[in-house]
């Protein structure tokens with residue numbers, strides 16, 4: 001299936017969380033297409049340096065605000081939007097303990113505020129959902145038809161259940177208000193602009209390997225993830241945005257590996273003398289994760305192209321540059 005570009009010059013796009021890791025790459029692509037982009041971010045986990053290169057661009061505006069409080073009065077938000085991309089949310093498991101209520105709010109009330117605005121504007125609404133919607137999955141690989149295995153009161157529930165609520169809200173506005181909606185379920189993504197200290201495996205392992213410190217693998221390290229380079233993910237999200245598909249559609253890669261293998265790969269690519277150390281694993285940590293990409297291939301023509309070796313090398317170079 002070939003998807004034609006639908007959003008380009010003359011289109012106004014609102015990106016919540018646009019100063020974050022994944023969203024800032026998405027914003028770069030939208031600006032590159034000639035779209036007018038408004039980023040709404042409160043910098044709870046994002047960084048100004050991710051968008052600093054855009055601040056003088058005429059078709060870019062940054063609005064600093066908490067989207068969970070609704071859309072603030074601001075001239076850049078007064079005019080109609082053609083598309084609204086709800087990307088805002090802390091996403092690292094370490095944030096689940098530090099920012100539980102903030103995560104619940106941005107995945108619930110903020111989603112409702114944005115869906116109301118999409119309904120009023122007749123805008124396409126795209127929700128950044130997650131493979132965490134599948135919880136600790138009992139089906140492998142995970143297809144979009146799988147309903148998941150989530151502990152509703154566990155430490156991860158603030159994120160998993162908020163995203164599941166956001167998905168339900170998105171479908172409700174589609175069915176009852178006719179909003180043009182799309183849901184992407186994003187699998188583990190990595191690349192430049194991740195925070196070295198954000199607690200996720202790849203930035204943590206790279207920072208430790210570059211400093212020659214022990215690599216902290218949780219548990220036995222046999223748990224798996226399928227890792228996706230950010231450029232592949234952004235291409236998938238844009239294909240979904242341009243299409244008329246509602247999803248949910250999985251986006252990621254089938255490069256599944258154990259966390260022990262990931263640690264060893266990073267040690268080798270960094271040419272590091274670090275050793276692996278095994279530390280306590282958090283509760284409810286999913287045992288395995290790999291997307292079934294059949295739907296993404298069929299309806300979007302999506303195909304990831306970056307191998308873990310190439311993607312990790314690029315990410316390591318970025319981290320090296322920042323540490324220098």
Ligand code: NAD
Pocket residue numbers: 016017018019020021022023040041042043044045046047065066067068086087088089090091106110128129130131185186187188189190
């Ligand atoms: P990130 O933390 O780098 O980006 C999130 C951005 O949202 C940050 O800039 C943050 O400041 C902003 N934000 C958070 N709460 C906000 C609020 N209330 N108001 C305004 N701005 C707010 O995280 P990321 O990894 O780039 O994730 C981006 C999106 O993709 C998130 O919705 C996340 O759930 C989703 N996702 C990411 C991954 C991944 O592997 N990176 C996987 C699944 C889903």
Ligand code: UDP
Pocket residue numbers: 092093188199200201202204205216217218219223225259281282285286
């Ligand atoms: N992990 C690890 N060491 C770390 C950070 C994470 O072994 O320092 C493990 C974590 O327990 C999980 C996997 O790596 O099994 C992926 O964790 P991450 O936080 O990157 O993403 P998640 O898939 O949990 O959202």
